[in-house]
Amino acid sequence: MKQKYTELISSLGEKRIKLNEPLSTHTYIKIGGPADLFFEASNLKELKLAVTTAQEVNLPYVVLGGGSNILLSDKGYRGLVIKNKADGIKIEKKGKVKAKNLIVDKAGVYAESGVLTNLLVRRTIAEELAGLEYFLGIPGTIGGAIYNNSHFKKQQISDLVSEVVVLDKQGVEKTYTKDQMQFSYDYSILQQTHEVILSVTFLLKKANSPKLWLKAEEFAKYRTATQPLNYPSSGCIFKNIKILNANSPLKKVESISAGYLIEKAGLKGISVGKAEVSSKHANFIINTGGATAKDVLDLIALVKRQVKKKFNYNLEAEIFQIGEF
Numbered sequence: 001m002k003q004k005y006t007e008l009i010s011s012l013g014e015k016r017i018k019l020n021e022p023l024s025t026h027t028y029i030k031i032g033g034p035a036d037l038f039f040e041a042s043n044l045k046e047l048k049l050a051v052t053t054a055q056e057v058n059l060p061y062v063v064l065g066g067g068s069n070i071l072l073s074d075k076g077y078r079g080l081v082i083k084n085k086a087d088g089i090k091i092e093k094k095g096k097v098k099a100k101n102l103i104v105d106k107a108g109v110y111a112e113s114g115v116l117t118n119l120l121v122r123r124t125i126a127e128e129l130a131g132l133e134y135f136l137g138i139p140g141t142i143g144g145a146i147y148n149n150s151h152f153k154k155q156q157i158s159d160l161v162s163e164v165v166v167l168d169k170q171g172v173e174k175t176y177t178k179d180q181m182q183f184s185y186d187y188s189i190l191q192q193t194h195e196v197i198l199s200v201t202f203l204l205k206k207a208n209s210p211k212l213w214l215k216a217e218e219f220a221k222y223r224t225a226t227q228p229l230n231y232p233s234s235g236c237i238f239k240n241i242k243i244l245n246a247n248s249p250l251k252k253v254e255s256i257s258a259g260y261l262i263e264k265a266g267l268k269g270i271s272v273g274k275a276e277v278s279s280k281h282a283n284f285i286i287n288t289g290g291a292t293a294k295d296v297l298d299l300i301a302l303v304k305r306q307v308k309k310k311f312n313y314n315l316e317a318e319i320f321q322i323g324e325f
Contacts, residue, residue, distance in 0.1 A: 008054060018039075019037065021038035022034055026067045029287050062079070062081055069148055075324040084114035089110065089123060121216065138152070164197060228278040265310045
């Protein structure tokens with residue numbers, strides 16, 4: 001491993017690599033031990049270089065965006081952690097030319113994977129483009145949002161996707177169409193292939209900007225009112241339960257809120273160490289100050305046992321574990 005570290009540092013530059021970087025400073029929940037090697041990719045070229053270099057020397061690597069929806073080990077990460085700051089945005093407006101002026105009716109929006117979701121939402125609203133306003137207030141980057149297929153109410157971010165460009169395990173760029181991404185609830189095919197997202201292109205429609213702002217601000221206020229945003233967390237911990245309603249004429253798949261089950265099990269406010277089930281939203285585990293990954297995992301296990309015992313439902317974690325557990 002030492003030889004691999006030496007080769008990677010030589011390729012990426014000794015001044016660009018941080019040793020034993022605490023990962024708790026790079027996650028929303030403020031948990032995570034040290035990364036052996038840490039590299040901040042400031043653009044797409046550097047992101048590709050870091051990934052392909054790690055692949056060439058056969059070194060474990062992981063790409064971090066905003067650090068939401070994940071739990072990093074207390075022991076840290078043995079290998080290279082790449083902080084993705086590639087944040088280019090391009091907007092190609094489309095429509096009809098009338099009296100030498102372009103009458104816009106839609107636009108292709110290209111965003112590199114390190115773009116903060118909030119930034120892209122604000123940019124598209126300012127450009128009078130509709131669709132992403134649902135995601136104002138969502139933490140993290142567009143890469144993470146695509147990887148997890150972020151959603152709010154009935155809107156999934158995948159509904160707006162045209163194509164996704166990734167870097168595969170051999171360091172080759174490839175393009176997925178929306179259908180090829182196999183999007184579903186909290187899922188994309190990348191959770192199986194573990195390819196690195198480079199960019200995503202959305203197809204958005206023209207709309208009235210003031211009305212979009214009103215909708216976006218309404219959604220953001222809803223999150224503030226219902227979620228414990230004053231504490232570090234990883235967002236929702238568990239996936240909602242999907243069940244087939246056999247009594248429905250169409251045999252519809254319906255959803256049961258994980259937060260509802262946790263609350264009805266009487267688990268709001270329960271804690272392990274410094275990790276606590278939020279009293280504001282039962283599907284959030286918050287870091288009340290100094291929580292460890294072990295605290296969070298032990299609390300997750302406790303919640304799962306109690307919900308299974310009371311309702312006979314098996315909760316499935318929505319967050320991803322990274323590092324040595």
